[in-house]
Amino acid sequence: MANTGLLVLTNPARATKLLPVIKEHVLKTLYIQYFPDRNIFISGAYSLSSQKWKGPRHAQTIDNIYAFASTVSSRLDVRVLLSSLKSPNVSIIHTKRPVELVIFDQTYSKKEADTFMQDYLSNTSMGCKFINVDENREEETSMENGEDAEKGEEKVYKNVVLGGTFDRLHSGHKILLSEAVLHCTEKLTVGVTDTNMLKSKILWELIEPCAKRITAVKDFLEDVDPSLKYEVVPISDMYGPTKDDPNMDLIVVSEETVRGGAKVNEIRLQRGLSKLDVHVVKLMQDQSHDEHEESKISSSNQRIRLLGTRLREPNRKDKSLRPYVIGLTGGIASGKSSIAEKLERLGAGHVNCDKIAHDLYAPGRECYNLIVEHFGPGILNSEGAIDRKALGNIVFKKKAIKRVMERNSLSEDEARQRITVQPSNVQQVNEANVVVSTLWSHEVTQKQVQKAWDELKAYLDETSQS
Template sequence: MPTKTQEPPKNLKKTSSANTKSNEDQIEYMGSMTGLLILTQPVRKILPSLPKVLKAASQHVTKTLYVHLDPLAKTKVPETKQRLALYSRIITDIYSSSPLNCQGLDVRVLMAGFKDYSDVPLKTQVRVDLLLFDRARTGLELAEIEKRYKSFLMGSRDKVFILDQECENQNEIELPQDQINEDSNKMYSSVVIGGTYDCIHAGHKILLTEALLRCKDRLTCGVADGPLLKNKILSDLIEPCEKRISNVKELAMDIDPTVEYNIVQITDPMGPTKWDPNMDMIVVSEETKKGIALINKAREEGGLKPLDGYVITLVNDECRVSEEEEVKLSASSQRMRLLGTIRKPVVPNPNIANHPYVIGLTGGSASGKSSISNRFAKLGAGIVDCDKLGHKAYKKNTQCYTKLIETFGSDLVSSDDEINRKALGAKVFNDKEALEKLNNIVWPEIASLAMKQINDLATEGYSVVILDAAVLLEAGWEKICHQVWVCIITQEEAVTRIVERDGKSQKEAQRRINSQLSNRDRVARANIVFCTQWDGEYTQQQVEKAWATLRNYTEEEKNDRKAQL
């Protein structure tokens, strides 16, 4: 083993997270996206060095970091009942420390080394650009490694790194014997897991990998949908079930292609565990461990054998940024962090001028849309309030005024010669055809007034204008915007706010909400989503995040246009 003063073999570069790449190195690795971190130390030495090793590895990778357990790491591990539990500890530590130490990377622990079916990783979904070793080797060990990873080294001998300094002076650790039990070290033919699997995070990967570690032949994974999503935080942001199934399958097949996968939609908590006889063991988290007894009771009633259960501990979220987020790693927190960020790519709108940059802001009743626009006004945006323009559109001596009387009758005119909007409302209430006629008259007038105000604000020096419009999408006004931003809250919260704010009954409030576009329909068309469900400070964080993103985006657009001149 070389010391600090010795040079590593010429084809292996020593590096450290403390080192700074030269400009030449930075250019060389700009295209390097995926790395393979190979753990070669004795497994009990791997654990204390993991955070530093992962941090160092992340300096060289921009997209995916695969982690593989090399045969050298297992030379001192006796074949005892402790083996799988020790591997579980390594896998859990890798994933639990990766959000903090490998921010922005997709970390994936490969099963080949942990399940002993291959000395080197099988073909991965993403091509490996870099090899990273946790320890330098000499002599026969070096020859073995070079031979073992020959296919990865081809054409890449200048892209191999030794993360040696991160592993120095690390002692071996011992697992307390009371943490070891037979269930945690047993393998089964058929294993089952379940969950929502939205915004796949480290917690999901721990659950999946712990199940695969104990699975010989077949893994069943139930992906929650329908009524199982009802009480999830920001459930309207959850991806479609087909997409989540596809994501789980891609991840699972990438980290362990030797297992048969049965990944299915479930709409009740038990899913196929209630009736599938070809299951041996279920892996659950601490918060759902009570479900094992319920499942086995149902299986017993159906004449099926009970499932053995394996419970994994919850992992704290080291990247938690707000008290509103959950303490544990969760998809709910991941969705919350997406608020105020670009969810849907921005497609340039060639039909409107580049200046000012127009944001269409919409949302359902009591969603907090107006409070959001007020916050943007304080940051420097011009505001076009389409609700106020709606009142202006009805004024006498306008084209809209004349058309309304022609269409709905002169009895709409009140004593002051203005449109009696209450009387008009009665004429279109529960009459879909009449309401459509009304909208076809009023909406174009509001759009015309909005365009005039947008131009006036541009003349006044505003570079960003917020078009605050409840019916933005229904009226097709997104055509006069560069982006669409949407504000949402839960139906329950919306009903509560309408009752308190407008003095409506719960039934009336619910009817109003049901008559509008759903949150999910709005979210599907939104570039950015906000939620005012929590306190004002959290709303402000979302607004500032979106504002910073917008300023960066518009600046980049401006520079691109200059470059094209």
């Protein structure tokens, strides 16, 4: 099996049948080079047709490929190359990782395949091989429908900006970044949220270090389009460099961060800077999410799925009977969270508090007003929205104190003192081989513990045989 493969795709509809086959041939990274409306060989040689710059028109097709890829294999890092989609002058295919296997979606001779690999791939391993996966089927159109809709949206910009956490880069991130690349001609600036902006997120203790996330974003961008200049920087507030840089033209946001784009333009106008055009990227639905997970593909879901799994190898030099450390972590869950339960106890009746503190206007003014009335104006951040960190600290600290009081028959002051001297969640997670969380129902926690127990048994069986 090859570590790195390149799929030469002439019809994106074939991806739905090809990717399940390709994952049996490629272990780690799969590049996809999409050639729309042309054959890759003309008179036995590869040729690019002369086309105008049309990167944005292919955005929907790229999004669809990533959306399907997310359902095929979690281990396969799919990267759709964008340079030739943006400019007809690009002919050489550049990849950071050497290509070991080329997959064609049509049948070509060995001579044709060798010519393509020798003349147009800049980075191949010694002994690079190829296979043809030609289904000889009627042309499907499910992944091409979006292109007609995109034809009117051809506007591109010199300087584009976007921001996000980008924890454990997934297909949703790749879509957001790719759409930014497709609309950019010179410089793309990406703000990556630093530590002080993370504590409102679910299982924030499991978020990768900022430096690691920056490296991952830059590596992906330089891979899919090495022609642009990239500036990937840590940001300590929602504005980042947008509040000072007069040269930016377009901001790319997701459907749930549209309000953030509006706030960016507000502060730019206050500072005498030009207003940015805003491009909104649709969220991608997670087809396999559980009830306690978010319905979109998200880093939060990825962190939730890490619970009960082995995060790092146990210390094999430790001869004790405890090769695993279990860390307990807390925070505000999405969906029917403990915040909703808290509000219901306050007399709000049945409250739909899905992601209650994410946005000022979600899930509605009723919940918003009730929270402010109960906890006071100090629960709001500088933007007037609910401060999830502050709310979480209040709710979960009170909950923890009450639990210690009941369990150990202590007074409130004694319970608070005991909690104060306990190691923080971050300390516990950093020392843990496995992390479980009691954020959700007893059944969810039980599944995490069962998963951890199964992995522990497998580990003990492995070590006993070595």
